[in-house]
Amino acid sequence: QTGSANTNPSDSADDEYITSVSIGTPAQVLPLDFDTGSSDLWVFSSETPKSSASGHVTYSPSKSSTAKKLSGSTWSIEYGDKSSSSGDVYTDIVTIGGFSVKTQAVESATKVSTQFVQDTVISGLVGLGFDVGNQVSPRPQKTWFSNAASSLAEPLFTADLRHQETGSYNFGFIDTSLAKGTIGYTPADGSEGYWGFTATGYSVGGAKLNRNSITGIADTGTTLLLLPDNIVDAYYNNVESAEYDDSQEGVVFDCSEDLPSFSFGVGGQTITISGDLLNLTPIEEGSSTCFGGLQSSADIGINIFGDVALKAALVVFDLGNERLGWAQK
Numbered sequence: 001q002t003g004s005a006n007t008n009p010s011d012s013a014d015d016e017y018i019t020s021v022s023i024g025t026p027a028q029v030l031p032l033d034f035d036t037g038s039s040d041l042w043v044f045s046s047e048t049p050k051s052s053a054s055g056h057v058t059y060s061p062s063k064s065s066t067a068k069k070l071s072g073s074t075w076s077i078e079y080g081d082k083s084s085s086s087g088d089v090y091t092d093i094v095t096i097g098g099f100s101v102k103t104q105a106v107e108s109a110t111k112v113s114t115q116f117v118q119d120t121v122i123s124g125l126v127g128l129g130f131d132v133g134n135q136v137s138p139r140p141q142k143t144w145f146s147n148a149a150s151s152l153a154e155p156l157f158t159a160d161l162r163h164q165e166t167g168s169y170n171f172g173f174i175d176t177s178l179a180k181g182t183i184g185y186t187p188a189d190g191s192e193g194y195w196g197f198t199a200t201g202y203s204v205g206g207a208k209l210n211r212n213s214i215t216g217i218a219d220t221g222t223t224l225l226l227l228p229d230n231i232v233d234a235y236y237n238n239v240e241s242a243e244y245d246d247s248q249e250g251v252v253f254d255c256s257e258d259l260p261s262f263s264f265g266v267g268g269q270t271i272t273i274s275g276d277l278l279n280l281t282p283i284e285e286g287s288s289t290c291f292g293g294l295q296s297s298a299d300i301g302i303n304i305f306g307d308v309a310l311k312a313a314l315v316v317f318d319l320g321n322e323r324l325g326w327a328q329k
């Protein structure tokens with residue numbers, strides 16, 4: 001068995017990717033943010049304060065004949081950007097891309113932080129990280145993918161995120177036609193709950209690869225490519241107008257600049273992110289100052305290959321072989 005779901009950028013900056021998910025009987029369809037950097041499936045619901053839920057599609061367990069309260073279970077989660085949510089837990093049928101998991105833990109939010117309240121284009125997250133990262137207490141729950149894996153043709157999924165275009169999450173199969181290059185594999189470390197891996201080096205503007213181990217995570221739920229300062233500086237030294245903007249908390253530059261590409265080595269392949277993909281968006285509507293897709297990871301303590309990097313590749317999240325596959329798109 002397999003599943004295939006389309007995913008769409010949430011806005012002109014490709015800030016997030018939205019995928020429709022069907023929950024309960026009759027189906028309640030919610031727009032959710034698939035997140036390989038976390039391991040909880042949680043939703044805005046009938047239990048979310050009305051003031052917080054305003055503008056969001058919500059899940060009502062009381063309207064689903066297949067919903068069951070997971071009595072005594074609660075959850076609470078905080079993300080890298082200090083956003084957070086918490087609540088209680090139901091189980092229900094969750095269908096993604098035509099594949100159904102019958103008894104999926106659906107974490108219902110009774111509290112959500114302002115970042116989520118304001119982000120009305122999504123109604124929650126689908127964690128696609130490792131089960132060890134699940135935040136349900138007293139008994140941690142499995143992710144949708146973990147529950148699905150044993151029934152899928154292959155225990156893997158792929159992410160094909162695109163700039164201002166419809167992309168896909170495929171479950172149980174690899175559509176190699178989505179990629180231009182060969183898929184190179186590298187071991188994945190799921191011990192922290194993330195999809196951790198080590199890139200072998202980087203280069204700017206098509207120069208030869210600087211051999212340089214870069215350990216980080218493949219995170220569909222993070223917009224940017226976040227790397228060490230030495231690499232960020234090496235890149236922006238090639239961008240005449242680049243400067244750090246305190247108010248924007250990142251490097252900005254003239255939108256008219258012709259940005260160099262950025263490449264990283266992984267699994268014996270080289271993934272090249274075009275300069276265009278590295279110019280994320282004007283800092284404000286109509287501004288001629290643009291915000292960089294490559295920013296520093298120094299304050300985070302972990303390197304994150306977020307959507308800016310993932311957009312350049314077809315990425316295989318191979319649970320069965322505990323490995324990540326990368327192919328140039």
Ligand SMILES: CN(C)c1ccc(C(=O)NN)cc1
Nearest residue numbers: 037079080083115116221222
């Ligand atoms: C506020 N929102 C929509 C978030 C979504 C995802 C994340 C995240 O760190 N995922 N790995 C943080 C915040």
